[in-house]
Amino acid sequence: MPLNIVVNDKFTISSDSRNYILQETAISQKGKSKGKKIILEQTYYHSIGLLLESITDYTIKTSNATTFLEIKAILVDLKRLYGKFYDELKGGEL
Numbered sequence: 001m002p003l004n005i006v007v008n009d010k011f012t013i014s015s016d017s018r019n020y021i022l023q024e025t026a027i028s029q030k031g032k033s034k035g036k037k038i039i040l041e042q043t044y045y046h047s048i049g050l051l052l053e054s055i056t057d058y059t060i061k062t063s064n065a066t067t068f069l070e071i072k073a074i075l076v077d078l079k080r081l082y083g084k085f086y087d088e089l090k091g092g093e094l
Helices: 048-061 068-091
Strands: 004-006 011-015 020-027 037-045
Touching (some): 037 048
8 A cells, every 4th residue: 555644734755666755745826726735746766764865855955044953953853753754654564
């Protein structure tokens, strides 16, 4: 059964038989899909570690952090999030 895990309001993780798929999502602001969740971009990863590294990199680069302490706070939040993610994977069929 493929994964379908909502990471946060920006990312969803899914899978196929060979890849982990990171979907960048948003709520459409116009057109027929206004108010609906849409996929902006999909990237494919052969390992869950690379996928999580990509989320970490994106989160830090798009943050408003101006100090290393602020980056550390972001990393602590992500570590907590990743812990929940791994717990969910352990409860699934791996």
